[in-house]
Amino acid sequence: RKAPTEATEPYPANPADDNSRKSQALVAWVTSRTSDSFRMLGMNLLSEVLLGNAGSPLRKALIDSGLGSALADGSGLHDDFREAVFGAGLKGVAIEDAEKVQRVVLQTLEGLADHGVDASQVDAAIHHLEFEKRERSNAGFPYALRLLFTAMPAYQHGGNPLSALNFDADLEHLQRARAEGRFFENLIRAEMLDNEHRALLKAVPDTELEERQRREELERLVAIEAKLTARERARIVADARRLKTEQDAKQDLSVLPTLELSDIPMRFEDVPSVDAKAGEARVEFYSQPTNGITYLDIRSDFSRLTAEQKDLLPLFGRVLTQSGAAGQDYAVIAARIAANTGGVGAAAQVQSLAERDDYLQSFVISGRALDRNATQFIDLLTDLVARLEIEPHRLKEIIGEIGTRLESSLAGLGFQFALLRAHSKLGSEGAINDRLQGIGMLHTMRRLARLEETQLGDVIEDLQEIRTLLFRQNALRIIVTCEEAMIPPLEELLTGLVGELSKERADGQPYIVPPVERAAEARTVSVPVAFNVRVFKTVRYTHRDSPALLVLANYLRDRFLHRELREKGGAYGGYAQAGVASGTFYLGSYRDPNIVRTYDVFDQAVRWIVDDDIDAEGLKEAILGSCGDVDPLESPDIKGRREATNRVTGFTREARERFKQRLLAVTTDDLRRVARAYLLSSPAAQTTVAGPDMVEAARKERPGLFEVVAPV
Secondary structure (H helix, E strand, O other): OOOOEEEEEEEEOOOOOOOOOOEEEEEEEEEEEOOOHHHHHHHHHHHHHHHOOOOOHHHHHHHHOOOOOEEOOOOEEEOOOOEEEEEEEEEEEOHHHHHHHHHHHHHHHHHHHHHOOOHHHHHHHHHHHHHHHHOOOOOOOOHHHHHHHHHHHHHHOOOOHHHHHOHHHHHHHHHHHHHHOOHHHHHHHHHHHOOOOEEEEEEEEEOOHHHHHHHHHHHHHHHHHHHOOHHHHHHHHHHHHHHHHHHHOOOOHHHOOOOOHHHOOOOOOOOOOEEEEEOOEEEEEEEOOOOOEEEEEEEEEOOOOOHHHHHOHHHHHHHHHHOEEOOEOHHHHHHHHHHHOOOEEEEEEEEEOOOOOOEEEEEEEEEEEEHHHHHHHHHHHHHHHHOEEOOHHHHHHHHHHHHHHHHHOHHHHHHHHHHHHHHHOOOHHHHHHHHHHOHHHHHHHHHHHOOOHHHOHHHHHHHHHHHHHHOEHHHEEEEEEEOHHHHHHHHHHHHHHHHOOEOOOOOOOOOOOOOOOOOOEEEEOOOOOEEEEEEEEOOOOOOOOHHHHHHHHHHHHHHHHHHHHHHHOOOOEEEEEEEOOOOEEEEEEEEEOOOHHHHHHHHHHHHHHHHOOOOHHHHHHHHHHHHHHHOOOOOHHHHHHHHHHHHHHOOOHHHHHHHHHHHHOOOHHHHHHHHHHHHHOOOEEEEEEEOHHHHHHHHHHOOOOOOEEEEO
């Protein structure tokens, strides 16, 4: 047997930052074979018990240790391999505390193995898995793919893929094993404490890593070039020419199966509703075959909040579902969420209007629960919205966890930040999205993270005031998607919830967030690639040009940008996207080794549409793709929420069917016309997020490319 080991890996860091507590420490084990569906069920449940929510014993012990501020990347069970890997650790740690993190993990597991795992937490984990198995949702990705991913490990590694889908049989087996005693305690010992296939993995910030890697790569290339013979050089040149020829060659799409435009259905499904009142709140019930699950949204208009209050909404969304309430601490509330629901979340949403250049501002609590748990579900929501308790120490933990996750994920967030920042320059709608989800939100969280626990009193008062302003009876619009038999009991339960809230009316005028300065902008972060975005202002959904802009985006992406940015330029992705709801159109690149070349390609893309021939088969494929964009496959849980949003934003059934009719009639002349009107004649806003060396090189190559340069 192999003895426990450890490994240290560097990651790029900004030398201007304080990197003293930006390491990660993860304790990880190689565990059971993924072909054993029963063992994997046990390990999945154990992972959920240990780490699944804020009150889970291992997660709580790690956060309460104060050694770090969030779970390390890689925490949890990973069953994508022949043998599953379980890990637990912290990020935001000092590297010298890595051994202490490992000690917390091992001591917590030892205590659970000796003194027992809480049976109620196991029951909650089983409830969570049962919920996942029962839910037939296409949210995230299609339900059929979820089944495929469940069966895939067993199929790939010599097991029976059907047994992985037979959840009930494995669960019955597990319940019998639990009845015999100490099943999970023995599992902890077998797979972790007595398992020497363990490693302590440390990720440490290295401010010189990128330069060292760049220099080593250049030296390696020079060494390789020095050894090349004339014949080898000629072969490289010939291969490069052949590659360019193949990249430029027209592909024969006739060999692929396809639909015809006549195959596209022209009608949208009617989604009926029942309107009701709960106190002074409006309730809309959408009866759908949900397989015994109730989906509920509580929506409130936040437009009258001040700018400072709106900036706190991302934090408020986390605090609302991860704090104490009604005399119970956050661990008890987390246990109630796990035992009685399929999850509860809260966030601010900006919803575009179909006809005019405006938007709705909605704060939304979303949750779902099995019908048999409806009473406990509504009782929980009542405690959260009416009796929330925010404690300074817990608030400091939440702020620290959010901040650490953001700082350690900047490379992954680069495209989102560039996209939102570019849109923020075109109007108020983009600006508020940037403050809620983009660079503006990051700066707010950094400011809050600098506050000591003793300085959080004013923040707590602000958060409680936000709660009071949002959750007033007449301000609420409640959306329920459920089976028809659940409507009467839910109506009664919701009347009780609303009755706990204030009847006070809102006052004041909506605050409109102003757009950001239009100047071309570069934001620097420690990544070796670039995320480039150029965005144009166009027209709203009901305008006659909107369908043509959607087809243009699909055509540009598939026929030009993919080839020029991904195949030739080396970017991971090249995009064109028409925001037919928000009245925008953007060109973008993801994890791109280029900046100047990419903006040149954006220019070329527009000229290519205007000046070159447009392929008839390519146009048809772009129209078909656009039809999928506007009429996606929706599961019952999505239909009610979507219809409720469509009704208040003007995306009526008639407007959507008119849009689809125009979509199917788009011509090559339409593509050229809208390209000239909106992409050639209108000024664009652009933002790049990239490594500082890349930005500096781009500025030298193309002076004036960016008017504003600053760190993210």
